Amino acid sequence: MYEYINGLITNIYPAYLVIADRSGVGYKLFVANPYRFEQNVESHVYVEQIVRENEMTLYGFIDxxxxxxxxxxxxxxxxxxxxxxxxxxxxxxxxxxxxxxxxxxxxxxxxxxxxxxxxxxxxxxxxxxxxxxxxxAGMTVETVPTTDNQSLADALAALESLGYTAKDVAKLQTVLANQKDTTDGYIRSALKFLVK
The missing domain is CATH 1.10.150.20 (5' to 3' exonuclease, C-terminal subdomain)
Structure with missing residues (x-):
C-alpha cells in the first residue's frame, strides 16, 4: 500500500524509528538498523506494510x-x-x-x-x-572480463540489460571473443548460442 514516507524522524529506538509526515501523523517503522538514520532530520524512507491476522506492521528501509x-x-x-x-x-x-x-x-x-x-x-x-x-546496486558478484572490442562490450551490456546473468554473459564473452562482428551481429550470435 505504501511505497515510501517523507517526513521528520522524531524518535529512534533500538528496533524501530518514528517518522512524522507533514500532516502530523507519526509512523512506527521497524528497521534493520535504526541508527543509520538521523533524528530530527527530514528523511525519505521506503516502507513495506505487512498485514497479519492480528497486526499491521510497517517496515522501513534506507533505499x-x-x-x-x-x-x-x-x-x-x-x-x-x-x-x-x-x-x-x-x-x-x-x-x-x-x-x-x-x-x-x-x-x-x-x-x-x-x-x-x-x-x-x-x-x-x-x-x-x-x-x-x-x-x-553496482555489486560485482561474478566479474565479466573487460574487452577492448567496443562492439562486443556493447553487445554484452545489452544482453545484461535483457536480463541475462553475469555468469551467462561471461561465458558468451569467451565464446564470442575470437569473432569480429558488429554489435548487432554479436547479439544475434549470442542469442543463438543461448537458445541451444
Missing amino acids: ENEKYLFNKLLNVSGIGPKSALAILASDDAAGLVTAVANDDASYLTQFPGVGKKTAQQIVLDLKGKLDDLALS
Missing part, C-alpha cells in the same frame, strides 16, 4: 535495494520479517548476494537465527533471483 532484498528474503521458507531484518542489519548485501550466487550456505549461517538448514533454503530459494539487485 529501494534494501526493500527489494527484504521482500526476496520473505519469499524464503522459514524467513519472516524479523529474521529478514536481522539479516539486513549486517549491512552486507553484497556478501549475501555473492553467497547465494556461489552456493555458500556456510557464509549465511553467520546471520542471527539462520542455521544450516535455513541457510541452505535461502540459497535454494534465491539462487538466480538476486541478479537484478546486484546489477542495480
Whole structure:
C-alpha cells in the first residue's frame, strides 16, 4: 500500500524509528538498523506494510535495494520479517548476494537465527533471483572480463540489460571473443548460442 514516507524522524529506538509526515501523523517503522538514520532530520524512507491476522506492521528501509532484498528474503521458507531484518542489519548485501550466487550456505549461517538448514533454503530459494539487485546496486558478484572490442562490450551490456546473468554473459564473452562482428551481429550470435 505504501511505497515510501517523507517526513521528520522524531524518535529512534533500538528496533524501530518514528517518522512524522507533514500532516502530523507519526509512523512506527521497524528497521534493520535504526541508527543509520538521523533524528530530527527530514528523511525519505521506503516502507513495506505487512498485514497479519492480528497486526499491521510497517517496515522501513534506507533505499529501494534494501526493500527489494527484504521482500526476496520473505519469499524464503522459514524467513519472516524479523529474521529478514536481522539479516539486513549486517549491512552486507553484497556478501549475501555473492553467497547465494556461489552456493555458500556456510557464509549465511553467520546471520542471527539462520542455521544450516535455513541457510541452505535461502540459497535454494534465491539462487538466480538476486541478479537484478546486484546489477542495480553496482555489486560485482561474478566479474565479466573487460574487452577492448567496443562492439562486443556493447553487445554484452545489452544482453545484461535483457536480463541475462553475469555468469551467462561471461561465458558468451569467451565464446564470442575470437569473432569480429558488429554489435548487432554479436547479439544475434549470442542469442543463438543461448537458445541451444
